[in-house]
Amino acid sequence: MKKIDYTLFFIFIILYSFGLLWQFSASGVELIIYGKMETFIRFLIYSIISIAAMFVFIFIPKKFFIKYARLIFYISFLLLILVYIPFLSPNTEYRRWISLFGLSFQPSELFKLALIIFASYILSKDYFLWEKGRDLFPLISLAFIGVMLIIFETDFSTSVLTYLIFLSLLFVGTYKTKHFYIPFSLLIFAPVFVFLKKDWLNRIIGTLYPFKMITQEGYQIVQSLIAIGSGGLFGSGYMNGKQKFLYVPLVSKDFIFSLICEETGLIGGAVVIFVYFLLLVRGYSISMKVSDVFFKILSFGITTHIFAQAIIVIGVNLGLFPVTGLTLPFISYGGSSLLINGIEAGILLNISRFVE
Amino acid sequence: MIKENLQKKKVKINDKIFKVFILFVIVFVIVFFRFFYISVLRGSLLREMGLNQWMESGKVLQAKRGTIFDRNGKILAISIERHKLILNKNQVKDVDVWIDKYSELLNIDKEILREAFSKNKSQVILKDDINREEKKKIEKFLDSTLYFELYYKRVYPYGNLASYLLGIMGVDRGLEGLEYQFDDILKGKDGMIGFMVDALRNEIPGTEFVIKKPENGKDLYLTIDINLQGMLEEELENCYKEYYPRRVIGIIEDVKTGEIISIANIPNFNPNDFDDFSKFSYPDPSYGYNYEPGSSFKPLIASAVLEEKAISEDDEFECRGYIVRDNKTFKCTASHGKQTLKDLLRNSCNVGFIQVGERLNKRLYYYLKLFGVGEKIGLDFPYEGSGDILEPDDWSATTLTTMSFGVGVTVTPLQQTTFYQTIANKGNRLKPQIVKKIVDGDNIIEESKPVLVKKVISEETADTILSYLDYVVSDKGVKSATISGYSIGGKTGTAGVIKDGKYVEGESVLWFIGILSCNNPQYIITIVVDGVRSYDVFASGIAAPVFRKVTEKIINYYGIKEDEEVK
Missing domain, CATH: 3.40.710.10 (DD-peptidase/beta-lactamase superfamily)
Structure with a gap:
């Protein structure tokens, strides 16, 4: 057995470090205003769990994934439905979390990964058996239903992202072009769902004209842009950001990138983007070099997920995309996503051992 | 045959991965241009917007009022440093616990502290006329709920002597006598401290910066012996x-x-x-x-x-x-x-x-x-x-x-x-x-x-x-x-x-x-x-x-x- 890709490992460690550094910086606000550091301590615990998960998944053999791909997918699918059970999901406006015994979990995060594993399994199986898409219809249907469930949890961005990742898997993994283009064409219905919730439309308008809607939907974007713009080339220095003082809402979650830019400037922000890009290059190169088709598609899917999500969140921070609830992988605050990111990192490193 | 085909398919997958990669490179470039545009080209404008919402000026840095000396350099009127102890109610989590703790430490009656909490202000002066030694004592157990504010107290060491001539100080200016007549010379110019505020307009600790340095007042030497x-x-x-x-x-x-x-x-x-x-x-x-x-x-x-x-x-x-x-x-x-x-x-x-x-x-x-x-x-x-x-x-x-x-x-x-x-x-x-003379430093x-x-x-x-x-x-x-x-x-x-x-x-x-x-x-x-x-x-x-x-x-x-x- 070969060694893991240490470059990739190093990239993950850097990303975890960024997360810890800027969660600590963001927690300065909490410390000063409320005199506690709860968020950072939680993040620290999540990170440790996440890194532990990464190490565990480096050593899980391929047959485990093959054997349980379907089961994991069904479980995650079931969890998506559980969100709709009122007593399990206390947040009535955004039904994204299941809460049980004081622990809450975001099933859509698991679903993303479960779908990647499951789709990789189906698509790779297809390759070996030359069955020309016999299992594709149920896969596409289930993926589509899952995405719909996420949309109705009022998580438009996660559902779109999940579907895009799924499409990229179909694009890469299917034999016939129609197997990609038919599901792809379904994307034209996406705009319809924008009207499902009123503020989704407003968010889009807010993204287009943030400075005209400075007190409403444009607020978050303007504040994020102020943070990034005031950081300039070199930033105001670590811990010196001002926008985190309640100006940028959810600074530790959706807008952590703006904080990094405010404190370390264009240089710091570019480093972050570059690290994600390096991850993309490294991930795809593993994917292209690994001979096992399941691993090929799986590593491609995971890399795509991490990079796509990162670039979308960065785009949101820069006012390119409407405000989403997505997290910046490894860096944003969020237990579920951090855990899933850790597992994904572990799987990628696991696959890197099989590069020829 | 199958193996050969498989190899072809793998190559095809790799081609497709590369295509996705190219797509991402394009997105990456777009995001990067946007990033450059925001942080460099629009940077100064956005920074100004930021400063506008963070900065609060208005804390006065008191200038030290000039001293009045007699002809031989004896001090007739002098401003001495004193401190006010101010309670920042926003930082107090449990009022009763706080009062129990600080009533003893500060040696202030519990009733007085309770009254301070009933006031409709977030900052309440608990004690004034605190000198340097007293301040040092209190500083030992100072936390975010309390802070000091410097002010100057006018003291006339000779008491009644020449009092009519010297006059008297009001809160911030001379009311009578030389204190009044030479107020402009004595008072100096107050400085200004700026500080940053959070979105709720509360001061962010440690963000104070000097906008204008205070100019201390000039000293007056009288012909009086x-x-x-x-x-x-x-x-x-x-x-x-x-x-x-x-x-x-x-x-x-x-x-x-x-x-x-x-x-x-x-x-x-x-x-x-x-x-x-x-x-x-x-x-x-x-x-x-x-x-x-x-x-x-x-x-x-x-x-x-x-x-x-x-x-x-x-x-x-x-x-x-x-x-x-x-x-x-x-x-x-x-x-x-x-x-x-x-x-x-x-x-x-x-x-x-x-x-x-x-x-x-x-x-x-x-x-x-x-x-x-x-x-x-x-x-x-x-x-x-x-x-x-x-x-x-x-x-x-x-x-x-x-x-x-x-x-x-x-x-x-x-x-x-x-x-x-x-x-x-x-x-x-x-x-x-x-x-006799007016002296500046x-x-x-x-x-x-x-x-x-x-x-x-x-x-x-x-x-x-x-x-x-x-x-x-x-x-x-x-x-x-x-x-x-x-x-x-x-x-x-x-x-x-x-x-x-x-x-x-x-x-x-x-x-x-x-x-x-x-x-x-x-x-x-x-x-x-x-x-x-x-x-x-x-x-x-x-x-x-x-x-x-x-x-x-x-x-x-x-x-x-x-x-x-x-x-």
């Missing part, structure tokens, strides 16, 4: 306690420079105690009140008549004890018989001076104006009095008559002092000085020099009058003012107390203005006893002894040699 001031006030106080007049005023002026060495009123207040101050009113009587000078005005008449050469020194004037003018009888203290000007002054003969005045007629007005009667001295005091004198066109039939013995004309004690200073200084009228900004206002009378006339004043006091003159070994000159004066344009029944103002000494004029010492409740008192009996005691102290203090030794 606080030691002498103390001696003067002690004597005035003794007089006050003995006779209980309305007030006693004393002024010591340097003949050669016009510097006021001491200027005092008794009773006076302690400027460290605002309640005490509020029982007193301004203007400062020593330069703000107008009094009839009475006989103490006569040296001016004598100076004028000699300068005008309207009479000669040997001309005699007869006093039969009374004189009739405009159908009114003006009595004299005695029937003095025939006297020269010298004797008229020594006898303080009203009848004689009425005749002298008539020699001058309206020219008298001209000379009195030269002396500065009816004019503000131009010391930069607030509410300075000018005295009153009628213009010749407004004179009634008896104006000249009464003015000749110092009635129907008013002067301030400080003006009187300058008249005598003029006579003692060879006719050179100097502007009285109260501020180590730089002297302004230093006062003797200012000649006018040459009022010739040296010859002045010396003659000076010798007359010597004669007035010496031998069997005003015995209560004589000091052996020194040619003390001076003149008494007794006048009615005028209040609201009318004489107050049964009250007198007693004057004694003396010169130390006629052979070697150095100081003019003016004593005014205002509002003695009787007609039976004379200036020689009350004012002159005060003069003598003060002058003896000056002699002692400065070690002034006897006139004989000087020669």
Whole structure:
């Protein structure tokens, strides 16, 4: 057995470090205003769990994934439905979390990964058996239903992202072009769902004209842009950001990138983007070099997920995309996503051992 | 075959992965351009927007008010650092726990703390007047709920001494006296501190920055000698306690420079105690009140008549004890018989001076104006009095008559002092000085020099009058003012107390203005006893002894040699 890709490992460690550094910086606000550091301590615990998960998944053999791909997918699918059970999901406006015994979990995060594993399994199986898409219809249907469930949890961005990742898997993994283009064409219905919730439309308008809607939907974007713009080339220095003082809402979650830019400037922000890009290059190169088709598609899917999500969140921070609830992988605050990111990192490193 | 196909498919997958990669590179480039646009091209604009919402200015960095020193550098008024302990209620989580903890630590009653919490303000002053040592003690258990704020407290180390002159400070500016008059110089310019606020407009700790540095106030060095001031006030106080007049005023002026060495009123207040101050009113009587000078005005008449050469020194004037003018009888203290000007002054003969005045007629007005009667001295005091004198066109039939013995004309004690200073200084009228220098750090900004206002009378006339004043006091003159070994000159004066344009029944103002000494004029010492409740008192009996005691102290203090030794 070969060694893991240490470059990739190093990239993950850097990303975890960024997360810890800027969660600590963001927690300065909490410390000063409320005199506690709860968020950072939680993040620290999540990170440790996440890194532990990464190490565990480096050593899980391929047959485990093959054997349980379907089961994991069904479980995650079931969890998506559980969100709709009122007593399990206390947040009535955004039904994204299941809460049980004081622990809450975001099933859509698991679903993303479960779908990647499951789709990789189906698509790779297809390759070996030359069955020309016999299992594709149920896969596409289930993926589509899952995405719909996420949309109705009022998580438009996660559902779109999940579907895009799924499409990229179909694009890469299917034999016939129609197997990609038919599901792809379904994307034209996406705009319809924008009207499902009123503020989704407003968010889009807010993204287009943030400075005209400075007190409403444009607020978050303007504040994020102020943070990034005031950081300039070199930033105001670590811990010196001002926008985190309640100006940028959810600074530790959706807008952590703006904080990094405010404190370390264009240089710091570019480093972050570059690290994600390096991850993309490294991930795809593993994917292209690994001979096992399941691993090929799986590593491609995971890399795509991490990079796509990162670039979308960065785009949101820069006012390119409407405000989403997505997290910046490894860096944003969020237990579920951090855990899933850790597992994904572990799987990628696991696959890197099989590069020829 | 299958294996070959599989290999082809794998290559195809890799091609597709590469395509996705290219797509991501495009997105990556777009995001990067946007990033560059936002942080570099729009950076300054966005930064300005940021600063606009973060910055809050308005915390004042207090300038330290200038110190007032006496001529020898003794501190008369100084601003000292004090701290306020302020409670930031926003930071207190559990009020009861907090009160239990801090009531003991701060030694503040629980009720008072509870009251602080009931106030509708987020920042409450718990304690003020905290000095450096106390602050250090409290600092040990300081947390985010408490903070200090620096302020300056005005302290007057000499208490009542020269209090009328110094005046008093209000919360942030001088209210009276020199504190008021030199407020602009003393107060300096407050600085400004900016700080950052969070989106709820609360200050972010540790973000303070100086927008403008405070410029500390400039220091004032007075011409006052606080030691002498103390001696003067002690004597005035003794007089006050003995006779209980309305007030006693004393002024010591340097003949050669016009510097006021001491200027005092008794009773006076302690400027460290605002309640005490509020029982007193301004203007400062020593330069703000107008009094009839009475006989103490006569040296001016004598100076004028000699300068005008309207009479000669040997001309005699007869006093039969009374004189009739405009159908009114003006009595004299005695029937003095025939006297020269010298004797008229020594006898303080009203009848004689009425005749002298008539020699001058309206020219008298001209000379009195030269002396500065009816004019503000131009010391930069607030509410300075000018005295009153009628213009010749407004004179009634008896104006000249009464003015000749110092009635129907008013002067301030400080003006009187300058008249005598003029006579003692060879006719050179100097502007009285109260501020010796203004100092900013180590730089002297302004230093006062003797200012000649006018040459009022010739040296010859002045010396003659000076010798007359010597004669007035010496031998069997005003015995209560004589000091052996020194040619003390001076003149008494007794006048009615005028209040609201009318004489107050049964009250007198007693004057004694003396010169130390006629052979070697150095100081003019003016004593005014205002509002003695009787007609039976004379200036020689009350004012002159005060003069003598003060002058003896000056002699002692400065070690002034006897006139004989000087020669």
